[in-house]
Amino acid sequence: MHPDTLFSTRIAPPMIGLGLLEAIAEQDILAAADPDDADGDGISGRPNIVWDRQQQRSVLGRFGWKAGQPNLNQQNADAFANDMGLTTTLIAHDNCTQAQPDCLAAVNGGVPEVSDNILASVLFYSRNLGVPARRNVDDPQVLKGKSLFHQAGCQKCHTPSFTTSADAAEPELANQLIRPYTDLLLHDMGEGLADGREEFLASGREWRTPPLWGIGLTQAVNGHTQFLHDGRARNLLEAILWHGGEAEAAKQQVLKFDADERAALLAFLNSL
Ligand SMILES: [Ca+2]
Ligand SMILES: [Ca+2]
Numbered sequence: 001m002h003p004d005t006l007f008s009t010r011i012a013p014p015m016i017g018l019g020l021l022e023a024i025a026e027q028d029i030l031a032a033a034d035p036d037d038a039d040g041d042g043i044s045g046r047p048n049i050v051w052d053r054q055q056q057r058s059v060l061g062r063f064g065w066k067a068g069q070p071n072l073n074q075q076n077a078d079a080f081a082n083d084m085g086l087t088t089t090l091i092a093h094d095n096c097t098q099a100q101p102d103c104l105a106a107v108n109g110g111v112p113e114v115s116d117n118i119l120a121s122v123l124f125y126s127r128n129l130g131v132p133a134r135r136n137v138d139d140p141q142v143l144k145g146k147s148l149f150h151q152a153g154c155q156k157c158h159t160p161s162f163t164t165s166a167d168a169a170e171p172e173l174a175n176q177l178i179r180p181y182t183d184l185l186l187h188d189m190g191e192g193l194a195d196g197r198e199e200f201l202a203s204g205r206e207w208r209t210p211p212l213w214g215i216g217l218t219q220a221v222n223g224h225t226q227f228l229h230d231g232r233a234r235n236l237l238e239a240i241l242w243h244g245g246e247a248e249a250a251k252q253q254v255l256k257f258d259a260d261e262r263a264a265l266l267a268f269l270n271s272l
């Protein structure tokens with residue numbers, strides 16, 4: 001590899017509720033941005049501004065660990081192209097470099113390899129995979145954990161709720177009160193999580209706040225509890241302890257919690 005080649009390890013994010021995240025009005029996401037930390041709380045969420053291949057212009061980024069994709073269809077086409085080597089009308093070329101003649105000459109499954117019809121079906125599927133209902137919502141330990149979540153300031157990035165816009169892609173996705181626990185903004189998470197790789201406006205230290213809905217079912221659905229962009233955290237508490245940068249103060253609060261309080265916070269996260 002060339003010495004300037006950048007590497008960044010990523011795990012696949014959960015695929016639930018993506019159509020609802022896509023339906024959050026742009027102005028509602030931008031309203032929470034505070035790039036220069038004008039309110040002085042140490043948190044300076046920034047929107048990513050990325051290239052929309054269909055519209056041929058720069059728009060707000062929403063999907064991917066650095067919010068590098070503007071919408072679900074392009075996220076899906078990008079995954080077909082870069083994760084699987086399959087072309088679509090949106091991304092019509094395999095990502096072989098000129099230095100990879102074998103890659104360029106490899107057999108392909110047609111032009112494009114993924115038809116518009118299949119891409120549209122995958123879009124429908126990924127837009128409509130539902131979010132599981134919460135569990136144990138009235139459990140006193142869960143309620144205690146919920147208030148500790150707010151006390152530590154987690155909600156400053158993991159925004160509890162939005163109402164989706166009236167003009168969503170499908171009527172079923174419109175005007176919904178949702179609880180994704182993300183602001184879809186970029187945050188500097190400190191040196192420990194930095195990958196040194198930029199993506200549009202996202203720096204090598206910035207990540208998009210991931211949604212926390214459904215996170216308590218990770219073991220049941222995926223058969224593991226690996227978290228963060230590269231899966232380095234073996235459980236939820238490790239994920240919290242990796243928080244630095246703008247989230248340093250929130251982590252320090254958790255470090256001050258006693259064992260019962262930490263257990264309550266985790267019970268709350270596991271109820272999502
Ligand atoms: Ca702020
Ligand atoms: Ca920032």
Ligand SMILES: [Ca+2]
Pocket residue numbers: 085086087094107108109113
């Ligand atoms: Ca191919």
